[in-house]
Amino acid sequence: MPTMKDVARRAGVSVSTVSRVISGSDRISAATKERVRAAMKELGFHPNAIARSLASKTAGTIGLVVSRSPENAFANSFFPEVIRGIGSVLSKHGYYLLLIMTDDPEVERAQTLAALRSRRVDGAIITSSRVSDTLFRHLVDEKQKFVLIGRVLDDLPVSYVDNDNVKVGYMATRHLIEAGYRRIAMISGDPQYIVSLDRIEGYKKAISEAGMEFRKEYLVNAGFTREAAEEACQKLLALDQPPDAIFAADDTMASGAVRAILKSGLRIPEDVGVIGVNDDPLASMMRPALSTVRIPVFELGVWAARILMDLLSDGETVPRQMVLPGTLVVRESSSTRGLFSA
Amino acid sequence: MPTMKDVARRAGVSVSTVSRVISGSDRISAATKERVRAAMKELGFHPNAIARSLASKTAGTIGLVVSRSPENAFANSFFPEVIRGIGSVLSKHGYYLLLIMTDDPEVERAQTLAALRSRRVDGAIITSSRVSDTLFRHLVDEKQKFVLIGRVLDDLPVSYVDNDNVKVGYMATRHLIEAGYRRIAMISGDPQYIVSLDRIEGYKKAISEAGMEFRKEYLVNAGFTREAAEEACQKLLALDQPPDAIFAADDTMASGAVRAILKSGLRIPEDVGVIGVNDDPLASMMRPALSTVRIPVFELGVWAARILMDLLSDGETVPRQMVLPGTLVVRESSSTRGLFSA
DNA sequence: TGCTCATGTGCAATCGTTTGCACTGCTGGA
DNA sequence: TCCAGCAGTGCAAACGATTGCACATGAGCA
Numbered sequence: 001m002p003t004m005k006d007v008a009r010r011a012g013v014s015v016s017t018v019s020r021v022i023s024g025s026d027r028i029s030a031a032t033k034e035r036v037r038a039a040m041k042e043l044g045f046h047p048n049a050i051a052r053s054l055a056s057k058t059a060g061t062i063g064l065v066v067s068r069s070p071e072n073a074f075a076n077s078f079f080p081e082v083i084r085g086i087g088s089v090l091s092k093h094g095y096y097l098l099l100i101m102t103d104d105p106e107v108e109r110a111q112t113l114a115a116l117r118s119r120r121v122d123g124a125i126i127t128s129s130r131v132s133d134t135l136f137r138h139l140v141d142e143k144q145k146f147v148l149i150g151r152v153l154d155d156l157p158v159s160y161v162d163n164d165n166v167k168v169g170y171m172a173t174r175h176l177i178e179a180g181y182r183r184i185a186m187i188s189g190d191p192q193y194i195v196s197l198d199r200i201e202g203y204k205k206a207i208s209e210a211g212m213e214f215r216k217e218y219l220v221n222a223g224f225t226r227e228a229a230e231e232a233c234q235k236l237l238a239l240d241q242p243p244d245a246i247f248a249a250d251d252t253m254a255s256g257a258v259r260a261i262l263k264s265g266l267r268i269p270e271d272v273g274v275i276g277v278n279d280d281p282l283a284s285m286m287r288p289a290l291s292t293v294r295i296p297v298f299e300l301g302v303w304a305a306r307i308l309m310d311l312l313s314d315g316e317t318v319p320r321q322m323v324l325p326g327t328l329v330v331r332e333s334s335s336t337r338g339l340f341s342a
Numbered sequence: 343m344p345t346m347k348d349v350a351r352r353a354g355v356s357v358s359t360v361s362r363v364i365s366g367s368d369r370i371s372a373a374t375k376e377r378v379r380a381a382m383k384e385l386g387f388h389p390n391a392i393a394r395s396l397a398s399k400t401a402g403t404i405g406l407v408v409s410r411s412p413e414n415a416f417a418n419s420f421f422p423e424v425i426r427g428i429g430s431v432l433s434k435h436g437y438y439l440l441l442i443m444t445d446d447p448e449v450e451r452a453q454t455l456a457a458l459r460s461r462r463v464d465g466a467i468i469t470s471s472r473v474s475d476t477l478f479r480h481l482v483d484e485k486q487k488f489v490l491i492g493r494v495l496d497d498l499p500v501s502y503v504d505n506d507n508v509k510v511g512y513m514a515t516r517h518l519i520e521a522g523y524r525r526i527a528m529i530s531g532d533p534q535y536i537v538s539l540d541r542i543e544g545y546k547k548a549i550s551e552a553g554m555e556f557r558k559e560y561l562v563n564a565g566f567t568r569e570a571a572e573e574a575c576q577k578l579l580a581l582d583q584p585p586d587a588i589f590a591a592d593d594t595m596a597s598g599a600v601r602a603i604l605k606s607g608l609r610i611p612e613d614v615g616v617i618g619v620n621d622d623p624l625a626s627m628m629r630p631a632l633s634t635v636r637i638p639v640f641e642l643g644v645w646a647a648r649i650l651m652d653l654l655s656d657g658e659t660v661p662r663q664m665v666l667p668g669t670l671v672v673r674e675s676s677s678t679r680g681l682f683s684a
Numbered sequence: 685t686g687c688t689c690a691t692g693t694g695c696a697a698t699c700g701t702t703t704g705c706a707c708t709g710c711t712g713g714a
Numbered sequence: 715t716c717c718a719g720c721a722g723t724g725c726a727a728a729c730g731a732t733t734g735c736a737c738a739t740g741a742g743c744a
Contacts, residue, residue, distance in 0.1 A: 001461075003730055014694045019732060027692060049460035050401060051730030053392045054699050060462075061440070080421060087443055091453075096462065098403070099439045101429055111433075118391035119343075120402075120438065226627070255627055262629075285568070285597055287604075287629060345700055356724045361702060369721055393700030396729050688743085695736080700729105707724080714716090 002043040011039035022047055062090065062308060063121040065112050066101040067128030077280040078297055079127075082149065085301020086125060093309055095122075109135050116144045123312055125149060125304045129160075129194045147308045149300050151194060151321070159311065161303040161322040165195050168293045168326040169202020172247045172275045175291070177210045179334050181245035181273045185218035185236050187229050187257055189249045196221075199249045199277070218243055222253050229256030237264050237272075244272055245334070251276035251283045254290055258333065273334040277326070288332035296324050344385040353381035364389060404432065404650060405463040407454050408443040409470030419622045420639055421469075424491065427643020428467060435651055437464075451477050458486045465654050467491065467646045471502075471536045489650045491642050493536060493663070501653065503645040503664040507537050510635045510668040511544020514589045514617045517633070519552045521676050523587035523615045527560035527578050529571050529599055531591045538563075541591045541619070560585055564595050571598030579606050579614075586614055587676070593618035593625045596632055600675065615676040619668070630674035638666050 004022075008015045013032060020028050021036040028036075039045075053059050064086060066079055083097070090097055098121050100111050112135065115121045122145065126135075129150030136156055139146055148160035169186075176184050186203045189196040200219065207214050217239060222228035229248060233256065236243055246261075248254035254276030261272050268274055268288050276283060279294035307320050346364075350357045355374060362370050363378040370378075381387075395401050406428060408421055425439070432439055440463050442453050454477065457463045464487065468477075471492030481488055482498055490502035511528075518526050528545045531538040542561065549556050559581060564570035571590060575598065578585055588603075590596035596618030603614050610616055610630050618625060621636035649662050 005730080015731080016694060016696095016733075017692085020693090023732085027690090029692060032692080046456075046459035048730055049457075049462040050392060050395045051699090052460075052732080054396050054701085055730080055732040057699070057732095059392060064441070083441070083443065084445075087441075088445075091444060091449065096453075096457065097441045097443075099406070099425070099429075099441045101425065101439075102433055103426075103430075107433065111438075114388075115391075115438070117388035118394075120391040226623075259627075282624065282627070285624070286627075347700080357701080358703075358724060358726095359722090362723090365702085369723090371722060374722080390700050393729090394702080396731085397700080397702040399702095399729070686744095688741100690741085691739085693736105693738085695734105697734090698732085702728085704727090705725085708722090709720100711718105711720085713718090 001048075002045045004045070004047070006043055007036065007039045007045050010043060011035045057119075059120055059122050060094065061096045061098050061121045062305075063098045063100050063112065063115045063124035065108065065124055065126040065128070066099065067105070067108065067126075078278070078295075081297035082127065082301040082304075085298040085303075086305040087301075089302055089305035089309065095309075100124075113138065116146070117142070123147075123308050125308060130192055131194055131197070145308065145311045147304045147311070149304050153194060157319045159307050159319040159321060161300055161307065161324065163295050163300065163324045163326055165198030166202040166205070168277055168295070169199035169247070169249075170206045171202070171326060171328050172199075172277060172293050173203045173206035174210075175328055175330065176245040176247060176273055176275060176334060177206060177212075179245075179269075179273060181334075182212070183218070183241060183243045184212070184245045184247060185220070185243035187220055187222045187232050187236075187246060187248040187253050189222070189224040189253070191221060196249060203247060222248075222256070224250060224253060226252050226256035226259075229253035230260045231256075233257040233260035234264070237261065237266070246272065246274045248274065248276045251278045251280050251290060251292055254292070254333075255282060255286060258286065258288070258290070269332065269334050275334050279327075279329050283329075284331070286333075291331045291334040292329050293326040294329050295326050299324055343390075344387045346387070346389070348385055349378065349381045349387050352385060353377045399461075401462055401464050402436065403438045403440050403463045404647075405440045405442050405454065405457045405466035407450065407466055407468045407470070408441065409447070409450065409468075420620070420637075423639035424469065424643040424646075427640040427645075428647040429643075431644055431647035431651065437651075442466075455480065458488070459484070465489075465650050467650060472534055473536055473539070487650065487653045489646045489653070491646050495536060499661045501649050501661040501663060503642055503649065503666065505637050505642065506665045506667055507540030508544040508547070510619055510637070511541035511589070511591075512548045513544070513668060513670050514541075514619060514635050515545045515548035516552075517670055517672065518587040518589060518615055518617060518676060519548060519554075521587075521611075521615060523676075524554070525560070525583060525585045526554070526587045526589060527557075527562070527585035529562055529564045529574050529578075529588060529590040529595050531564070531566040531595070533563060538591060545589060564590075564598070566592060566595060568594050568598035568601075571595035572602045573598075575599040575602035576606070579603065579608070588614060588616045590616065590618045593620045593622050593632060593634055596634070596675075597624060597628060600628065600630070600632070611674065611676050617676050621669075621671050625671075626673065628675075633673045633676040634671050635668040636671050637668050641666055 004015045004018045008018045018036055021033050102108050124146040127149045151160045151162040152158050188200055220232040222232045246257045248257050254274055257274055266272050276290050276292040279292045283290040283292045303322055346357045346360045350360045360378055363375050444450050466488040469491045493502045493504040494500050530542055562574040564574045588599045590599050608614050618632050618634040621634045625632040625634045645664055
């Protein structure tokens, strides 16, 4: 592999000059530029990114920590979409994306810390927010640059972008109420995740606002998996007073609920209404097509990346926090109830 | 950030000694090791990965090129699964994964080449194989280390791991035949991808082997999207002699076909049988549950990574090629036909 | 004619490691 | 008693770029 030294020799200039030609900047005569460029081409020279990083003290890489938690499990399209969003920003800035993803949460934490501490990455985007996690505190203490997709409960000075999950829960529940359903149950995700707590809060808010009573037995946890959701839904339907609508905290769980309902011989949406969250491809593909609250996943990625870029370039220090809204998407699994109850 | 120099000073030894303690190797007295370790801990020292890479001439990173082609679109679980497989191997070897993924194929190629040439990554795993692509030739010429998930048509000395797509096509078609279907159409993916050609070949083989006649109008291209598949299937059903079974080259397209069939008032599997490929979560979730040929995606990732590791460590030079089999998974969309025709 | 400055280029230090080689003591066998 | 050999450590040269500073040249101006 040729180095700048070789190029310099060939072009009859010094390495500094070559360097300056490459970085484009500075005052180099057109003639010299030309000769250096030619030499580079002739030798097939490509600058060594590692050496460059060492000298310039920036890795040119940012880490993306993807928790393989059920929360953003791969049954749904969260992960690819968020990457797409991030990538669209990073590529403009010439950054590469280092993926940190493993089955083991401990390994994940260790790798995240290692990547940042070893300066292998200049910053990180983290896509999980458990209720209790000391990782963020560590990162803040070490003044590492990172952005969270999600949010933190305590008042750590952390930059994050999140969707408004309280509102998401509220919108979904509210929609069911307006569609005429009266006994609305919620199948929630693992309460270890903040997103779960938020959506539950929204659910409760809509319930009480409508003057309905919150029933403990109508709120069940299915850990973001379809199987658990199906089972949970069966139990709900077996109650003395079974619910006439189900709000599932994501589309995957909603699909489980749908299955349980249909198996039990009930009709959707006539007997039981269902709504999910995410609007992943599955939702429109199911029969009946699933009503849902769409989350702007791509945008979450975009904003997380933008904020991180700012953090890195401006040396910005005040944490920025951002909340994006969801959108109600009404499909077959809930829309027509009004007709029946009317 | 403390450097090895600081640690060395504190421990009263030379940098070389510190380095040797870190790398674990070599002959360092227990006492010295202890002192150095203590110094590192006291200073909160973490070795700089970039400097390390420069000196050791290995990036410790491998690139994963994810083509956002429809072939491995995110509607299915190909991408996450393959990453999981790769990750499980890489983490054992202490490698990080650099993700190269963009909407634009040209940018993708450029980034791939740049990452390898700049030695930002030690090698790459590439997940696309278009029929005509000069990328591989370039990479081979430059002696870059890479493994392809998929395969090449020409006889380039390229290491790859692929599933046996001819056989996959054969198995799916054969199954339909054995289930009693007689007019079997195929909805294929974009013929620009080798995988498509292979599955078509398998389809034809099974057809002719069963003494059936290959009909040109029974082979249609739907570019791996559900919408196109639905449309294509409608047209098939409108033929004078409509098919009584559909082999779709992936589950996503199969779901489109299912929708078209049901819309037209026909029953599955009684009137029309359907089979897909992949066995992604969607397949078991659909109603009727979709018969399919399962592809060992996780294993593809594992083997690609293993082969790349060998390429990097042994300086191995003979290309290794590997083909993994698929598995027939019979569900509701095809199984019972035998009962009716009997 | 002499001085100032802008322009273009080179020198050499620096980034933080790794690693081949040389050196110092000591141990133990002949 | 001498010397080979080894364990333990340090020196200093890489690795391949970036960058502050110094320097040479020639133009512009008084």
